[in-house]
Amino acid sequence: MQGLIASKFLRKLLVPVLGTLLAASAGSAIATDNYWQQVKDRGTLKVGVLVDWPPYAAVDAKNQPSGYDGGVAKLLADHYDLKLEYVVMTGPNRIPFLLTDKADVLVASLAITPEREKQVQFSRPYSAASMVLLGPADVKISTPADFPKYKIGVPRASTTDLGVTKVAPEGTKLHRFDDDASALQAMLVGQIDAVGTSSVIAADVQKRYPGKYKVLYVVNEQLMAIAMRKDRPELLKAMNDFIAADLANGKLNTLFEQWLKKPLPQSVTQSGQ
Known part of the structure; x- marks a missing residue:
């Protein structure tokens, strides 16, 4: 009898606690998934770029980020009708800047590697070298x-x-x-x-x-892709949707030919098929 009473007591005690924990967990997941919505509400997309790897990454006559990556960043912001904020970085600090939210995404000639996939998530490729x-x-x-x-x-x-x-x-x-x-x-x-x-x-x-x-x-x-923090599925979907659209309409290929003087490699154009 005492065991039955104790069991009922524990159930009464644990059910509210478990409910609170589950609600908190769900709230956290929703907050994480809504990062892309936060970006849209802000109205500005912070894109990490390099400026020292021409023709992929360079600066123009006004000392603004340019090159293929700079152009892709602009296409991305225009695709979603967002204001573009370039975040200039160096090769070694690309991922640290991303993981501390100094940038929302990287369009910074970052190649997909197993080591990097442990730290960040990648879109489908938008470039190759x-x-x-x-x-x-x-x-x-x-x-x-x-x-x-x-x-x-x-x-x-x-x-x-x-x-x-x-x-x-x-x-x-x-x-x-x-x-x-x-x-x-x-x-x-x-x-x-x-x-x-x-x-x-x-x-x-x-x-x-x-x-x-x-x-x-x-x-x-090396296949290069847009990088972002993990556990942001809506952001990943938005990046993949952009790349698919601008591959289909030819804008990425036109930009690549402008800077690289050759078409996008098949490893990029056929990566999502």
């Missing part, structure tokens, strides 16, 4: 087995850094720099023998210095 090793014409690199013979520079913590590190054999002399510009400059002045960079930047260097530099090795192709 091949990562290569660029160096003087007399440098002989054809396979990773050749890496240890030379000093190779990469932007610290970048996907180029990850890609080269992944295939580099023991004994490779990797030199890490704060950004792409610093790594490229080190190669140009002979501080390092080769630099990890995008195929587009490599092509620009080759155009400026005909016959002096060549692509030594293709590291990989």
Whole structure:
């Protein structure tokens, strides 16, 4: 009898407590899911961008963010009739800025990697770039087995850094720099023998210095996507809907051709099919 009474007492005590906890949990989930609504109510979309990785990320004559990423950010804000606020950042602080809500989303040449997917969520791809090793014409690199013979520079913590590190054999002399510009400059002045960079930047260097530099090795192709904090499904849906719409109407391809002088890769255009 005493056990029955105790059981009834516990039920009376726990039911209200559990109800309160469930309500709080549901309220938290609703608040999280409504982040996109908060952005729309605010009327301004804060987009994190780079400005030091042309032609993907650059500045215009008025010192405003430009390049392909800057253009995508503008298309995104226009698509949802929102005011655009650029949040300029560097490669290493892109994710920290996002996780502290200094930006709502990143349109910052951020490649999709398993390591990053542990921290943020990605939309479907809106861009892609091949990562290569660029160096003087007399440098002989054809396979990773050749890496240890030379000093190779990469932007610290970048996907180029990850890609080269992944295939580099023991004994490779990797030199890490704060950004792409610093790594490229080190190669140009002979501080390092080769630099990890995008195929587009490599092509620009080759155009400026005909016959002096060549692509030594293709590291990989990287798909880049809009990044945002996790547990914001409505925000993710909005980003995916934008990309699908502007792929279908050709605006993303037109912008890519404007800056990259070639069509969007099939790895981007067919990613959602």
